[in-house]
Amino acid sequence: MGSVLSYMNPTTSSPTLHFSSKPVYLSVRSQSDSGQVESYTLRSLIESKCPSLLTEYRPAWWLKSGHLQTFYCVTGDFSKIDPVEYDRKLLRLMDGGTLGVDFTPPASERTLKDDTPIVVVMHGSHESYVRSILSPVCAQVEEGGLGYRGAVVNFRGCAGTPITSPQLYSAGHTDDLRQAVMYISKMYPNAPLIGIGFSLGANVLTRYLGQEGHRSRLAGGCALACPWDILKNSLRLEHNFFYRQVYSKALGRNLLRLMRSHLSEFSKYTPTSENVSSALSLLSTLPERPNLISFDDSVTRFIGGCSPPFPFASALDYYTWASSHTQLPHIRVPFLAISAEDDPIVGHIPIEEINGEDGKEGNGWVCIAVTKGGGHLGWFEDDGGVAGVKRWVRKPVMEWLKTVGEGVFLAKESEKGSIEAAGEIFVDNDGWIREVGREGLGCREIEGGGRVHGVEGEEGLLAGL
CATH class of the missing domain: 3.40.50.1820 (Alpha/Beta hydrolase fold, catalytic domain)
Known part of the structure; x- marks a missing residue:
């Protein structure tokens, strides 16, 4: 009661x-x-x-x-x-x-x-x-x-x-x-x-x-x-089953949908941009509900900003750089x-x-x-x-x-x-x-x-x- x-x-x-x-x-x-x-x-x-x-x-x-x-x-x-x-x-x-x-x-x-x-x-x-x-x-x-x-x-x-x-x-x-x-x-x-x-x-x-x-x-x-x-938040999301299944995958799914909606636009740059080529290649291997870190490791670390500092070696390296604290x-x-x-x-x-x-x-x-x-x-x-x-x-x-x-x-x-x-x-x-x-x-x-x-x-x- x-x-x-x-x-x-x-x-x-x-x-x-x-x-x-x-x-x-x-x-x-x-x-x-x-x-x-x-x-x-x-x-x-x-x-x-x-x-x-x-x-x-x-x-x-x-x-x-x-x-x-x-x-x-x-x-x-x-x-x-x-x-x-x-x-x-x-x-x-x-x-x-x-x-x-x-x-x-x-x-x-x-x-x-x-x-x-x-x-x-x-x-x-x-x-x-x-x-x-x-x-x-x-x-x-x-x-x-x-x-x-x-x-x-x-x-x-x-x-x-x-x-x-x-x-x-x-x-x-x-x-x-x-x-x-x-x-x-x-x-x-x-x-x-x-x-x-x-x-x-x-x-x-x-x-x-x-x-x-x-x-x-x-x-x-x-x-x-x-x-x-962002690095600490990512570790928290991915190491907790509920957070990973609910929040991490919801975030990853929405980013995947956004990226797919612009697939034809990005495809124009694959002949000249190695970063886009790598991102689109890894994008095709992602499941329908990827974890957020999986999306960032496949896409964001390559094309989330100008070069340098992009691409990053991993999503974790990107998270460390991108944090605002x-x-x-x-x-x-x-x-x-x-x-x-x-x-x-x-x-x-x-x-x-x-x-x-x-x-x-x-x-x-x-x-x-x-x-x-x-x-x-x-x-x-x-x-x-x-x-x-x-x-x-x-x-x-x-x-x-x-x-x-x-x-x-x-x-x-x-x-x-x-x-x-x-x-x-x-x-x-x-x-x-x-x-x-x-x-x-x-x-x-x-x-x-x-x-x-x-x-x-x-x-x-x-x-x-």
């Missing part, structure tokens, strides 16, 4: 917030006087501006465990919830690849000022968890939204973006995000950009911010259900990550990298908020009725995006040292948008794109990782 009551009444608690013992200081506009500047540490900023992170999260009674929260993400029907319309722009990259950047609200629906904050999302315009954030963030202020602009970066081959080069996407490759942000910055030079990533997209965002440091074109970041140490000490913009203790896909949360434990240096720019429940990108709580639920995480994320987008306009380290800025963006004689000091990167808009409906092609959580 006790176990039944425990199931019906899940334990509630406030998220545990982890900060470095060595703070940095942020200059923030005063809400009462935009000309006045106040100084905050990241801890005091979050405690004063993001109150939802200080209140308890109560999982829906019928979604108590992380497994149930995650399964509901996959099986729930969200097609009529948080509808979002986009204007798609197709970007051709200098290596021949193509990205799809989806802007919302569409230009025909509403005109926004050029300095309106932009939330840059990684990745998957149609995913329900992406729309659950973009819908209120981009809603008008009169409707309870923030009135922001959204820009979803759809990686190569995802959400209807075509394959036009011998390369797929991966959890570790950041140059595609780097070039998309360059394009958005060129379009809206006066707008602050704030990055938000979900799962694999959170990993890409974290790596980008760490690699860029002070050069980041994103003024801040938010990572939800980031996989952090090693980049946490190098982030130099305000960064909030939210993870769940019961996430069945992410088994390791790198608290020591920001706390400064176990010999780690720590980082005062980073906060990791950990909830007891929530699963992988779930965080469903009761919303009245018998089975009505809403996503708890939406409110703290909106508070964070508002804080960074409208308040934090200057950040400085407590330690001494010069701050390196991002390179100047220019358009060359051939029409490529490029950055000074990074001659190998560039993009330009090409024909195609058009209106995109946010719920079309919704395939569930595991397809978006």
Whole structure:
């Protein structure tokens, strides 16, 4: 009887917030006087501006465990919830690849000022968890939204973006995000950009911010259900029978379907690309439900990014390289990550990298908020009725995006040292948008794109990782 009551009444608690013992200081506009500047540490900023992170999260009674929260993400029907319309722009990259950047609200629906904050999302315009954030963030202020602009970066081959080069996407490759942000910055030079990533997209965002440091074109970041140490997560998935049969094979199957949908496009590159030839040869030997590591060992380690560093000797080598926890000490913009203790896909949360434990240096720019429940990108709580639920995480994320987008306009380290800025963006004689000091990167808009409906092609959580 006790176990039944425990199931019906899940334990509630406030998220545990982890900060470095060595703070940095942020200059923030005063809400009462935009000309006045106040100084905050990241801890005091979050405690004063993001109150939802200080209140308890109560999982829906019928979604108590992380497994149930995650399964509901996959099986729930969200097609009529948080509808979002986009204007798609197709970007051709200098290596021949193509990205799809989806802007919302569409230009025909509403005109926004050029300095309106932009939330840059990684990745998957149609995913329900992406729309659950973009819908209120981009809603008008009169409707309870923030009135922001959204820009979803759809990686190569995802959400209807075509394959036009011998390369797929991966959890570790950041140059595609780097070039998309360059394009958005060129379009809206006066707008602050704030990055938000979900799962694999959170990993890409974290790596980008760490690699860029002070050069980041994103003024801040938010990572939800980031996989952090991909090698440890892989070992956890593959060494547990239930996790291997349910999660690893679901992830591997969805990636296999994605790859097969682009088989004819990739086949064009087999005469000239040894990496594609190796990947397609091994792809043909995979079963219908391969483990995730089997897919990555056959495909991702060959074509998941540019060469070098691809190809990798094995999937394990790729996982070590692609992990994002090693980049946490190098982030130099305000960064909030939210993870769940019961996430069945992410088994390791790198608290020591920001706390400064176990010999780690720590980082005062980073906060990791950990909830007891929530699963992988779930965080469903009761919303009245018998089975009505809403996503708890939406409110703290909106508070964070508002804080960074409208308040934090200057950040400085407590330690001494010069701050390196991002390179100047220019358009060359051939029409490529490029950055000074990074001659190998560039993009330009090409024909195609058009209106995109946010719920079309919704395939569930595991397809978006």
